[in-house]
Amino acid sequence: MAEIFAKGIRMGESPRWHDGRFWMCDWLAGEVLAFAADGSHEIVARVDGLPFSIDWLPDGRLVCTSRAGVLAGTPPATALAPYGAAGQPFNEIVVDAHGNCWVDMPGSMPWEERRPGIVAVVRPDGSWEQVADDVWFPNGMAIVGDTTLVVAESHADRLTAWTIAPDGTVSDRRVWAELASDEAPDGICVDASGAVWYASVPQQHCVRVAEGGGILETVPVDRGAFSCTLGGDDGRTLFVVANHYGPEGASDGVVFTERVTAPRAGRP
Numbered sequence: 571m572a573e574i575f576a577k578g579i580r581m582g583e584s585p586r587w588h589d590g591r592f593w594m595c596d597w598l599a600g601e602v603l604a605f606a607a608d609g610s611h612e613i614v615a616r617v618d619g620l621p622f623s624i625d626w627l628p629d630g631r632l633v634c635t636s637r638a639g640v641l642a643g644t645p646p647a648t649a650l651a652p653y654g655a656a657g658q659p660f661n662e663i664v665v666d667a668h669g670n671c672w673v674d675m676p677g678s679m680p681w682e683e684r685r686p687g688i689v690a691v692v693r694p695d696g697s698w699e700q701v702a703d704d705v706w707f708p709n710g711m712a713i714v715g716d717t718t719l720v721v722a723e724s725h726a727d728r729l730t731a732w733t734i735a736p737d738g739t740v741s742d743r744r745v746w747a748e749l750a751s752d753e754a755p756d757g758i759c760v761d762a763s764g765a766v767w768y769a770s771v772p773q774q775h776c777v778r779v780a781e782g783g784g785i786l787e788t789v790p791v792d793r794g795a796f797s798c799t800l801g802g803d804d805g806r807t808l809f810v811v812a813n814h815y816g817p818e819g820a821s822d823g824v825v826f827t828e829r830v831t832a833p834r835a836g837r838p
Contacts, residue, residue, distance in 0.1 A: 587801025757797020760836030805833030
């Protein structure tokens with residue numbers, strides 16, 4: 571079983587490794603947290619409502635989805651301010667090498683009748699455009715090798731990919747990996763081999779898969795795995811944000827860590 575790195579989180583999401591530290595969002599507390607090596611943390615920013623997820627722009631600013639649209643800033647010195655897509659409650663976010671923010675939005679909540687969602691791009695000038703539909707509960711997002719956008723479709727049990735062009739358009743939609751039934755991939759990250767780690771709430775584990783769906787490694791946890799990222803000094807520590815999940819929602823969030831084979835790569 572993976573080791574506990576941090577606890578006392580209400581609902582953990584959107585883990586990231588940035589500037590030598592582990593970062594994450596606590597959705598129910600409305601906080602963006604940055605952690606020291608001993609598991610202690612500071613509140614870096616506050617965000618109203620959920621969902622919200624984070625990444626960084628090429629100029630170093632933190633960028634965040636929110637109920638009010640995409641926000642950006644350099645907290646704690648500067649509060650997050652409107653950046654683009656005002657009023658659009660996007661879920662996940664990943665920023666590419668050109669500064670384009672790739673975002674997604676589910677078409678329905680987990681307890682509602684299933685409807686497809688969308689993938690969109692928020693460009694450096696703040697404008698935004700839908701680039702894909704018919705995506706079934708789009709969730710975690712990552713970029714492999716600067717040109718391949720991978721999105722977890724939780725309600726379709728698959729990872730789907732597009733090729734990114736420098737002008738912020740996508741093409742060549744394809745299935746990157748078909749997964750087993752009820753895996754419901756949530757948050758994802760990429761390693762140096764080009765494999766993707768995905769978190770599964772119903773199966774309470776994180777799985778490393780190669781393109782095509784071959785299973786390479788599995789890390790079990792004792793509650794729903796919502797998302798994961800690679801980090802640490804050598805990039806070989808898998809951080810898993812996990813929460814108990816049931817009819818009343820998520821609670822009792824913790825961060826697990828596990829040493830794994832391949833180091834971090836790609837984005838975020």
